[in-house]
Amino acid sequence: xxxxxxxxxxxxxxxxxxxxxxxxxxxxxxxxxxxxxxxxxxxxxxxxxxxxxxxxxxxxxxxxxxxxxxxxxxxxxxxxxxxxxxxxxxxxxxxxxxxxxxxxxxxxxxxxxxxxxxxxxxxxxxxxxxxxxxxxxxxxxxxxxxxxxxxxxxx
Numbered sequence: 001x002x003x004x005x006x007x008x009x010x011x012x013x014x015x016x017x018x019x020x021x022x023x024x025x026x027x028x029x030x031x032x033x034x035x036x037x038x039x040x041x042x043x044x045x046x047x048x049x050x051x052x053x054x055x056x057x058x059x060x061x062x063x064x065x066x067x068x069x070x071x072x073x074x075x076x077x078x079x080x081x082x083x084x085x086x087x088x089x090x091x092x093x094x095x096x097x098x099x100x101x102x103x104x105x106x107x108x109x110x111x112x113x114x115x116x117x118x119x120x121x122x123x124x125x126x127x128x129x130x131x132x133x134x135x136x137x138x139x140x141x142x143x144x145x146x147x148x149x150x151x152x153x154x155x
Contacts, residue, residue, distance in 0.1 A: 008121075009121070009122055012118050012121060012122040013063060013122045013123070015118070016060070016063055016076070016118065016119060016122060016123070017060045017063050017064060018060075019060075019115075020056045020057070020059050020060040020063070020076060021056070021057060021060035021061075023053075023056050024053045024054065024055075024056030024057035024058075024059075024060060025053070025057065026053070027049050027050065027052060027053020027054075027056065028050065028053050031046055031049050031050065031053075032046075034049040034053075035048075035049050036096075036097075037086045037087075037089065037090050037097075038086050038089065039085070039086075039089045052079060052082075052083060055075060055076075055079055056076070056079065058072070058075075059072045059073075059075050059076040059079065060072075062075070063076075063122075063123060069123050070123060070124055072123060073119050073120070073122070073123025073124040074123075074124055076119050076123070077116060077119045077120065077123075077124060080112065080115060080116055080119065081116070084109075084112060087105075087108055087109060087112060088109070090105050090108075091105040091106060091108070091109060
């Protein structure tokens with residue numbers, strides 16, 4: 001992995017952690033505001049907001065743990081896709097959200113595609129080369145093999 005690619009991955013990871021942790025907490029702080037973004041016929045709107053906020057926080061924590069990063073990334077990717085109907089609803093009913101500019105509601109939709117691409121790049125995409133864990137495991141296996149040479153049969 002090139003140095004610039006590592007920077008993009010590192011900064012992207014920090015951005016995602018901060019974005020989802022903050023957004024997840026805000027789901028609880030401003031639950032009614034988030035619930036109003038859901039279509040009126042959506043069942044259990046307040047509960048849906050709490051569940052999605054919980055999973056955003058858990059996803060952010062999972063991104064912090066290298067062993068959980070891919071699972072967290074898949075979860076956040078699916079969650080981001082799942083909340084798209086709320087974003088479309090807000091855009092189509094911008095008059096119900098006068099506190100948010102129509103331009104922001106529009107641009108949020110294509111930006112969501114960039115967010116999905118970043119989640120994929122940072123947390124889901126398989127590494128292009130063997131990572132540190134794989135290199136360490138390979139070195140450990142070689143060391144172990146050199147310490148225990150095969151004994152001739154019968155000894």
